[in-house]
Amino acid sequence: MEESKKEKLVVLIGPTAVGKTKLSIELAKKLNAEIISGDSMQIYKGMDIGTAKITRDEMEGIPHHLIDIKEPNESFSVVEFQEVVRKLITEIHKRGKLPMIVGGTGLYIQSVIYDYQFTNEASDSDYRKLLEQQVAERGIETLFQELKEIDPNSAERIHPNNVRRVIRALEIFKTTGKTMTEYMEGQKHELLYDLVLIGLTMDRELLYDRINKRVDLMVETGLLDEVSAFYSRGLRNCQSIQAIGYKELYSYLDGKLSLDEAINDLKQNTRRYAKRQLTWFRNKMDVKWFDMSMENEFDEKFNEIYKYIAGKLEI
CATH class of the missing domain: 3.40.50.300 (P-loop containing nucleotide triphosphate hydrolases)
Structure with a gap:
């Protein structure tokens, strides 16, 4: 432009x-x-x-x-x-x-x-379903703790109960090897x-x-x-x-x-x-x-x- x-x-x-x-x-x-x-x-x-x-x-x-x-x-x-x-x-x-x-x-x-x-190019539907099942069985706490360890910046921005965004951040890491923060900055x-x-x-x-x-x-x-x-x-x-x-x-x-x-x-x-x-x-x-x-x-x-x-x- x-x-x-x-x-x-x-x-x-x-x-x-x-x-x-x-x-x-x-x-x-x-x-x-x-x-x-x-x-x-x-x-x-x-x-x-x-x-x-x-x-x-x-x-x-x-x-x-x-x-x-x-x-x-x-x-x-x-x-x-x-x-x-x-x-x-x-x-x-x-x-x-x-x-x-x-x-x-x-x-x-x-x-x-x-x-x-903010596209869905970094997606893995099987992995996403697995995480959704994990939340249904055990709650979001374990996944949020995992997010805190791999991407503290995203964990600070995302509310622990925002299941969709927690899963999305973990999905990006799984598919790209980058945290959501790194993915955006790249x-x-x-x-x-x-x-x-x-x-x-x-x-x-x-x-x-x-x-x-x-x-x-x-x-x-x-x-x-x-x-x-x-x-x-x-x-x-x-x-x-x-x-x-x-x-x-x-x-x-x-x-x-x-x-x-x-x-x-x-x-x-x-x-x-x-x-x-x-x-x-x-x-x-x-x-x-x-x-x-x-x-x-x-x-x-x-x-x-x-x-x-x-x-x-x-x-």
């Missing part, structure tokens, strides 16, 4: 609590953009405080997509994300707007912008869009301090009530409840931790997640980074980022 024929796309990434939401709204206003959430947990209805979901007021009239599209007991995969987002990008262009993906789930974003094929990294990929970063200690304060604010504004509502509905073995902020408070509600211990775990797990996000983005994607450490220089930083995008996309 010729460069000039590719659809224009802006992607704004960065770790949790770095300030993506505020910047994305200001950019969308100036760029006449619509925002697509690139967060794998903000898709769930009712998971508002724990995922730091943008509020209607914060949107300031900017259209947002892929927020509140799933019930908490439903699963959502990178394949589904890729399919939905690529359609959205085309639809937004047809409206004469610029699509902008904003979020922190690296693999999801990567699956959209590069020519990743594919062509051809960019499908006329892309501007920008990332926000921040001094590590300042970011961690912002994360800790954000968690305190979440607790003050009702996170425990939000999680308790899911808990009382009996939601447990589903993808959504594995989200940071929910699993820690479930441990408190189960009586395994005190509330203070659960909140400390939540802060620590969020800091670790932010560190993993930064590592992923730096290792896997060609990002133009902007440092947001000087919070009193937002306007200056915004102008710098806007000029960079406008220059790259020639708008």
Whole structure:
């Protein structure tokens, strides 16, 4: 595809609590953009405080997509994300707007912008049936443990109860000798869009301090009530409840931790997640980074980022 024929796309990434939401709204206003959430947990209805979901007021009239599209007991995969987002990008262009993906789930974003094929070419139906029979007889735990040993990256992304995806990851390993992660990374990294990929970063200690304060604010504004509502509905073995902020408070509600211990775990797990996000983005994607450490220089930083995008996309 010729460069000039590719659809224009802006992607704004960065770790949790770095300030993506505020910047994305200001950019969308100036760029006449619509925002697509690139967060794998903000898709769930009712998971508002724990995922730091943008509020209607914060949107300031900017259209947002892929927020509140799933019930908490439903699963959502990178394949589904890729399919939905690529359609959205085309639809937004047809409206004469610029699509902008904003979020922190690296693999999801990567699956959209590069020519990743989630095909069935690496398949072995006999082996798949064997694994399905094993699950029926003995449960998923043994298979998930096997996946953790051969492909810890996939095991971290896939919920232990998502039988189809656990089996698929093991099937890929059996047929190709590569883990699902290696299989994807071995594919062509051809960019499908006329892309501007920008990332926000921040001094590590300042970011961690912002994360800790954000968690305190979440607790003050009702996170425990939000999680308790899911808990009382009996939601447990589903993808959504594995989200940071929910699993820690479930441990408190189960009586395994005190509330203070659960909140400390939540802060620590969020800091670790932010560190993993930064590592992923730096290792896997060609990002133009902007440092947001000087919070009193937002306007200056915004102008710098806007000029960079406008220059790259020639708008």
